[in-house]
Amino acid sequence: MNSHANINFLLTSFLVLLGSRIACVMVGLPATGKTLISQKVCRYLQWLGITTKVFNVGNYRRKLHGAHQLHDFFNPANPDGERSRREAAVEALEDMVYWFKKEQGVVALYDATNSTRSRREMLMAECKKHDIQVMFIESVCEDEALVLHNIMSVKLKSPDYKDMDPEKAVEDFKARIFHYREAYESITEENLTYIKLINVGSQVIINHIQGYLQSRIVYYLMNLHIAPRSIFFSRHGESLYNVMGKLGGDSDLSARGKQYAKSLPLLIATHLGNSEQLTVWTSTMKRTIGTAEHLTYPKLAWKALDELDAGVCDGMTYEEIEEQYPEDFANRDEDKFNYRYRGGESYRDVVLRLEPVIMELERQRNILIIGHQAILRCIYAYFMNHSHEKLPYIKIPLHTVIQLTPSAYTCEEKRFKVDIEAVDTHRPKPKAGAPKSATDANPETPVEASASTDAVKPAAAVGEKDCGATITTTTMSTTTFRDSAF
Numbered sequence: 179m180n181s182h183a184n185i186n187f188l189l190t191s192f193l194v195l196l197g198s199r200i201a202c203v204m205v206g207l208p209a210t211g212k213t214l215i216s217q218k219v220c221r222y223l224q225w226l227g228i229t230t231k232v233f234n235v236g237n238y239r240r241k242l243h244g245a246h247q248l249h250d251f252f253n254p255a256n257p258d259g260e261r262s263r264r265e266a267a268v269e270a271l272e273d274m275v276y277w278f279k280k281e282q283g284v285v286a287l288y289d290a291t292n293s294t295r296s297r298r299e300m301l302m303a304e305c306k307k308h309d310i311q312v313m314f315i316e317s318v319c320e321d322e323a324l325v326l327h328n329i330m331s332v333k334l335k336s337p338d339y340k341d342m343d344p345e346k347a348v349e350d351f352k353a354r355i356f357h358y359r360e361a362y363e364s365i366t367e368e369n370l371t372y373i374k375l376i377n378v379g380s381q382v383i384i385n386h387i388q389g390y391l392q393s394r395i396v397y398y399l400m401n402l403h404i405a406p407r408s409i410f411f412s413r414h415g416e417s418l419y420n421v422m423g424k425l426g427g428d429s430d431l432s433a434r435g436k437q438y439a440k441s442l443p444l445l446i447a448t449h450l451g452n453s454e455q456l457t458v459w460t461s462t463m464k465r466t467i468g469t470a471e472h473l474t475y476p477k478l479a480w481k482a483l484d485e486l487d488a489g490v491c492d493g494m495t496y497e498e499i500e501e502q503y504p505e506d507f508a509n510r511d512e513d514k515f516n517y518r519y520r521g522g523e524s525y526r527d528v529v530l531r532l533e534p535v536i537m538e539l540e541r542q543r544n545i546l547i548i549g550h551q552a553i554l555r556c557i558y559a560y561f562m563n564h565s566h567e568k569l570p571y572i573k574i575p576l577h578t579v580i581q582l583t584p585s586a587y588t589c590e591e592k593r594f595k596v597d598i599e600a601v602d603t604h605r606p607k608p609k610a611g612a613p614k615s616a617t618d619a620n621p622e623t624p625v626e627a628s629a630s631t632d633a634v635k636p637a638a639a640v641g642e643k644d645c646g647a648t649i650t651t652t653t654m655s656t657t658t659f660r661d662s663a664f
């Protein structure tokens with residue numbers, strides 16, 4: 179592990195040991211991105227290994243008072259509505275406090291409008307009693323066209339408006355915003371900890387930010403944008419080490435790997451869109467730089483994108499590791515995310531060293547990352563919200579381009595498989611009780627069942643489906659494209 183990752187890891191551990199508890203309290207009118215921001219911060223911190231949870235007061239309101247409440251429910255002059263909304267806010271607050279205690283929570287996102295001073299004072303008083311720091315995140319959006327777009331693209335799909343005529347739903351939501359605006363009090367108190375994002379971060383005001391975690395959150399928020407874009411992932415073309423089943427190293431591409439590199443420009447151009455710009459990121463290793471060779475977009479080589487360091491096992495096959503380091507081999511199967519190779523890295527270390535890459539990815543528009551198996555698993559898990567347990571087993575096959583297109587609350591995924599054979603380097607987690615030999619057949623993928631080693635088998639003919647998202651897989655031959663959704 180490099181020294182940067184070491185420091186990050188120690189800091190994260192300290193925060194937990196020191197009992198840091200931060201409630202990020204969202205503030206803002208409806209449809210100003212509070213839920214999206216809460217979910218993103220939660221996903222980012224969970225990915226870093228920080229226990230984080232979102233408490234969405236809207237969900238408590240729907241549970242306590244039903245989903246179909248029209249705008250008058252939100253009118254500050256309506257005492258019944260006011261009481262019911264406060265009830266939902268208090269229940270969410272109680273659950274949040276309980277979660278901090280019982281689950282050793284570190285960061286909670288308390289997602290509601292919290293648009294009045296009195297509501298925020300109530301939250302602060304309760305948090306103070308339980309030694310929870312409060313950091314407000316206010317989103318101010320003066321762009322009416324954007325708010326309307328948010329209503330149309332997100333709010334009409336809310337359970338609040340299920341089965342309602344869309345035009346009536348838009349009018350009702352606008353009336354809801356009008357009620358909130360009447361009572362809205364922006365944060366101005368100098369003694370409070372807050373970040374105010376104005377017009378999607380075109381202006382940012384920060385006040386009294388303290389400590390490591392709060393400043394990480396602020397930095398993350400400052401990098402967010404909502405412009406449409408795609409992130410493409412590809413592993414390097416098949417390498418000579420891949421063919422031999424060896425881990426790590428810095429080998430050249432195989433003949434098939436070089437062929438894959440030649441096929442990339444057409445594939446990327448086809449799916450990028452004509453007027454779109456793209457930047458290509460590679461690691462500093464020969465196999466990713468060689469794979470990018472024929473692409474004519476601007477390129478950047480990141481050391482942080484180099485493959486997981488297998489330490490003393492670098493250059494060995496899984497079979498050799500099992501033979502020479504049987505205990506390590508078994509430990510890795512036991513807890514692959516946390517297992518650190520002797521003199522090398524664990525997946526946890528890699529996540530921490532990739533944090534600046536994620537930050538930069540959030541700032542950027544279209545990016546193609548030509549990376550390595552473990553690296554792309556970590557980055558993919560961030561976007562697709564996979565747990566640390568699942569992360570080291572995510573299937574990122576060779577000779578396949580993955581396109582992720584983030585939208586409001588989800589990320590659309592497409593996979594394009596190039597019709598050039600490559601070995602399959604995915605080693606599945608052995609089933610509990612099954613023999614743990616490196617040469618075990620993979621019970622989940624019939625393609626691998628007959629292989630003597632899973633490192634020398636041609637890639638399966640279809641893409642993967644273990645990521646909990648809607649995935650489209652396309653097989654691309656060097657001259658034609660064939661779509662097949664599943």
Ligand code: ATP
Binds near residue numbers: 206212379586
């Ligand atoms: P509500 O109070 O009704 O729960 P909300 O403030 O939580 O609304 P979201 O549901 O998060 O709003 O709205 C999502 C939409 O907001 C998305 O379309 C997203 O692109 C957009 N969005 C994200 N960030 C911002 C921002 N800072 N300002 C305005 N819109 C944003």
Ligand code: F6P
Binds near residue numbers: 420426427486488551
């Ligand atoms: O086999 C290709 C490779 O990129 C190796 O260099 C690396 O050690 C390995 O994949 C990471 O995959 P896993 O963590 O499943 O062993």
